[in-house]
Amino acid sequence: MNIIFLGAPGVGKGTYTSRVKEKYSIPHISTGDIFRGNIKNNTLLGKEAKGYMDKGQLVPDEVTINMVKDRLSQDDVKDGYILDGFPRTIAQAEALKEFSKVDIAVNFAARDDVIIQRLSGRRICRKCGAIFHVKNIPPKTEGVCDKCGGEIYQRDDDKPEAIKKRLEVYKKQTSPLIDYYKEGGNLIVVDANSEDIDSIIKNLVERLDSTRKSA
Numbered sequence: 001m002n003i004i005f006l007g008a009p010g011v012g013k014g015t016y017t018s019r020v021k022e023k024y025s026i027p028h029i030s031t032g033d034i035f036r037g038n039i040k041n042n043t044l045l046g047k048e049a050k051g052y053m054d055k056g057q058l059v060p061d062e063v064t065i066n067m068v069k070d071r072l073s074q075d076d077v078k079d080g081y082i083l084d085g086f087p088r089t090i091a092q093a094e095a096l097k098e099f100s101k102v103d104i105a106v107n108f109a110a111r112d113d114v115i116i117q118r119l120s121g122r123r124i125c126r127k128c129g130a131i132f133h134v135k136n137i138p139p140k141t142e143g144v145c146d147k148c149g150g151e152i153y154q155r156d157d158d159k160p161e162a163i164k165k166r167l168e169v170y171k172k173q174t175s176p177l178i179d180y181y182k183e184g185g186n187l188i189v190v191d192a193n194s195e196d197i198d199s200i201i202k203n204l205v206e207r208l209d210s211t212r213k214s215a
């Protein structure tokens, strides 16, 4: 099953994927995580992406499309994938159609005030990438990852100026994808306003399973 996760920055895509990927035994591919991995390893791709990401802008389509095409050519995605954060423009969606078939597009929806609260309090483990939030999902010991003991940090693009820009970019360039996949007939919408993550996951899994059965 090839699944894409749409939704504004901070709506919870990474959090929800980390909880459902085992159930479906398919890899989680986050373009943001791939870029951050390249930045950490100081690669050419990382150097190019960092300038855009820190300002809250999208990395150019050509670079991103080639990166995803390459990732989806690997063996581990033959039974499916969860693609988180791609596509983010109509051009990316059109390109994706050429090299993979999307079975289900999930749009996670939440109010702007909820999203801003989530982004401004988010913290990430530098070592394993686990996602926390200073108020909503705090680590047991401040600054230390519950899962691996790694250091917890705030992403550079979770500062107020970059958050503002990311939300503008989302509305202009990414939100048209909701209608794009609705017209394609394979969109499901999941309400992500609640802080009860278990109930969001339950709803998501029910919707994915029933869509799979009727396909």
Ligand code: AP5
Residues within 6 Å of the ligand: 007, 008, 009, 010, 011, 012, 013, 014, 015, 016, 030, 031, 032, 033, 035, 052, 053, 054, 056, 057, 058, 059, 060, 061, 064, 084, 085, 086, 087, 088, 092, 118, 119, 121, 122, 123, 131, 132, 133, 134, 136, 137, 157, 166, 192, 193, 194, 195, 196, 197, 200
């Ligand atoms: P990316 O890393 O994909 O960032 P994003 O889309 O902005 O999404 P986030 O990762 O910020 O949010 P999320 O939805 O995963 O939320 P999370 O689970 O962390 O991309 C970063 C950058 O890379 C882009 O700006 C761009 O420059 C570049 N890029 C990436 N893909 C690209 C593409 N296709 N084309 C071009 N450029 C691209 O949750 C957020 C917080 O909320 C956490 O603290 C979490 O603990 C908390 N939380 C989550 N759900 C709940 C809940 N239900 N209740 C309470 N708290 C919650």
Ligand code: MG
Residues within 6 Å of the ligand: 013, 014, 015, 030, 032
């Ligand atoms: Mg994410």
